[in-house]
Amino acid sequence: MITLEFLYRLMGILTGAAAVINFRDRTHPNRIGNSLFWGLWTVSFLVGTWLSDLANGVLILAMVAVATLRGVKAGTGDSTTLAERLASARRWGNRLFLPALAVPALTLLANATIGKITIGGLPLVEPKQVTLVSLGVATLVSLAIGMVMLRPPLRAPLGEARRLLDSVGWAAMLPQLLAALGAVFAAAGVGKVVSTLAASWIPGGAPLLSVSAYTIGMALLTMLMGNAFAAFPVMTLGIAIPLLINGLHGDPTIISAIGMLSGFCGTLMTPMAANFNIVPVALLELPDRYAVIRVQVPTALMLLAVNTVLMYTLAFPR
Amino acid sequence: MLVLSGLLVVVVGFALRLNPLLVVTCAGLVTGLAGGLGFVTTLSTLGHAFTESRYVPIVWLVLPVIGLLERAGLRERARDVVMRMQAATTGRVLLAYLALRQATAALGLVSLGGHPQMVRPLIAPMAEGAAERDVPNLDDATRHQIRAHAAAVDNIGVFFGEDIFIAIGSILLIKGVLEQAGIRVLPTELAVWAIPTAIAAFVLHGARLLLLDRRLRRGTA
Numbered sequence: 001m002i003t004l005e006f007l008y009r010l011m012g013i014l015t016g017a018a019a020v021i022n023f024r025d026r027t028h029p030n031r032i033g034n035s036l037f038w039g040l041w042t043v044s045f046l047v048g049t050w051l052s053d054l055a056n057g058v059l060i061l062a063m064v065a066v067a068t069l070r071g072v073k074a075g076t077g078d079s080t081t082l083a084e085r086l087a088s089a090r091r092w093g094n095r096l097f098l099p100a101l102a103v104p105a106l107t108l109l110a111n112a113t114i115g116k117i118t119i120g121g122l123p124l125v126e127p128k129q130v131t132l133v134s135l136g137v138a139t140l141v142s143l144a145i146g147m148v149m150l151r152p153p154l155r156a157p158l159g160e161a162r163r164l165l166d167s168v169g170w171a172a173m174l175p176q177l178l179a180a181l182g183a184v185f186a187a188a189g190v191g192k193v194v195s196t197l198a199a200s201w202i203p204g205g206a207p208l209l210s211v212s213a214y215t216i217g218m219a220l221l222t223m224l225m226g227n228a229f230a231a232f233p234v235m236t237l238g239i240a241i242p243l244l245i246n247g248l249h250g251d252p253t254i255i256s257a258i259g260m261l262s263g264f265c266g267t268l269m270t271p272m273a274a275n276f277n278i279v280p281v282a283l284l285e286l287p288d289r290y291a292v293i294r295v296q297v298p299t300a301l302m303l304l305a306v307n308t309v310l311m312y313t314l315a316f317p318r
Numbered sequence: 319m320l321v322l323s324g325l326l327v328v329v330v331g332f333a334l335r336l337n338p339l340l341v342v343t344c345a346g347l348v349t350g351l352a353g354g355l356g357f358v359t360t361l362s363t364l365g366h367a368f369t370e371s372r373y374v375p376i377v378w379l380v381l382p383v384i385g386l387l388e389r390a391g392l393r394e395r396a397r398d399v400v401m402r403m404q405a406a407t408t409g410r411v412l413l414a415y416l417a418l419r420q421a422t423a424a425l426g427l428v429s430l431g432g433h434p435q436m437v438r439p440l441i442a443p444m445a446e447g448a449a450e451r452d453v454p455n456l457d458d459a460t461r462h463q464i465r466a467h468a469a470a471v472d473n474i475g476v477f478f479g480e481d482i483f484i485a486i487g488s489i490l491l492i493k494g495v496l497e498q499a500g501i502r503v504l505p506t507e508l509a510v511w512a513i514p515t516a517i518a519a520f521v522l523h524g525a526r527l528l529l530l531d532r533r534l535r536r537g538t539a
Binding site for chain 1 (some may be wrong): 337365
């Protein structure tokens with residue numbers, strides 16, 4: 001049965017290749033730092049399952065130390081010149097879009113089919129992991145299409161992946177670390193404390209005040225935790241259910257649906273939501289770490305106001 | 319109360335622009351220690367959760383194929399296609415992608431997008447290409463502003479589209495949390511009440527994209 005372990009091995013090949021290629025690249029400006037960082041992550045992907053929790057924790061400390069002290073930096077540049085790429089773009093034309101668009105198309109196709117395949121009565125793919133395995137399979141098939149079509153040197157795919165990973169740098173690992181932080185927050189009971197605080201601070205009664213406390217509270221707590229999913233149970237149990245649903249007899253469906261969307265407004269405004277706001281800054285090579293957040297803040301604030309007004313006008317009996 | 323000190327570390331660390339990996343790790347250690355877990359248990363909790371979260375960076379598996387295509391001129395082609403379409407301005411290209419991203423997410427097709435797969439190789443070069451056709455000497459600041467907008471459209475489109483689909487994670491979470499409190503809600507109704515905000519998101523952000531076009535024309539972006 002194909003499980004997530006299959007994808008971890010693929011990731012290990014990817015980061016392992018980045019470590020080895022960087023180590024052998026004498027022209028790389030941050031040769032040792034980059035190979036150490038990708039190398040340590042490779043250990044986590046390849047054997048993390050069998051290491052003790054403490055050893056995995058030490059692995060994190062080592063990666064963070066490398067990233068902080070030596071950095072993870074972009075290499076010496078592109079593997080082809082602009083003239084070569086323009087010539088290739090003219091030669092291939094719109095066919096170049098094919099392998100790129102094959103990734104999402106094949107992900108959807110795999111998602112709809114591979115969950116149903118059984119071998120000897122056992123499912124081929126672990127049922128809960130069909131979506132992620134589909135993405136992995138789609139990238140492999142799309143890569144095969146690209147290789148057959150373009151016939152590049154065999155070292156090109158991993159070499160190019162190394163170039164892109166280097167340019168993304170430590171941000172590539174940040175979303176995973178944030179997910180781990182969320183688990184520590186949960187283990188230490190951060191949510192419960194915030195929920196009790198919120199319930200004791202906010203006076204019941206005034207509808208607009210209570211609604212604003214919930215929508216704005218959802219956005220603020222999401223900004224702190226980096227994830228509307230972590231904020232939703234806290235604010236809903238702390239504010240929405242006691243004050244808005246039980247106290248003011250509001251419609252639970254409307255309140256909770258719009259409450260979650262208020263959290264999404266917070267997601268747009270926080271570096272803690274790294275995969276949405278910090279990773280693209282690295283991917284698009286922007287000098288300002290908060291460039292994407294800056295663009296999103298006006299829309300997020302306007303939508304937060306809209307959500308507050310919508311909840312206030314729609315959710316309560318008149 | 320003391321367990322909230324981890325949140326304080328997050329706020330101060332990001333405000334001082336320290337390395338986020340360092341900030342997040344310190345926040346985790348401080349939270350665990352303040353919660354009375356002890357150093358070894360805290361580090362083990364962090365290590366366990368990190369290892370269990372190895373599925374999060376799976377999206378990077380797309381890098382070999384994207385890199386391969388970039389090497390063969392994918393971004394140059396994307397730019398070229400848009401430059402030859404007179405009607406395709408930066409704002410309109412991004413508005414079209416916003417509509418596409420929201421509509422497909424509403425149908426549950428969340429994987430039809432994303433920054434590594436779509437924005438870096440296709441959407442950002444298209445948005446830049448459209449601006450370059452109208453403003454020949456695009457300065458770096460404007461170029462960066464356009465790229466940031468391309469990334470933002472992907473986020474706003476998926477956030478305010480996906481909740482219209484009944485089987486998405488957030489809808490199931492809402493249902494689960496309320497059920498624990500003894501309140502029953504239907505996924506189909508939750509999805510319906512995501513529609514007003516979705517429309518507002520499209521109208522408000524769409525208007526901002528068209529304003530971006532106007533600023534680009536005046537050279538004040």
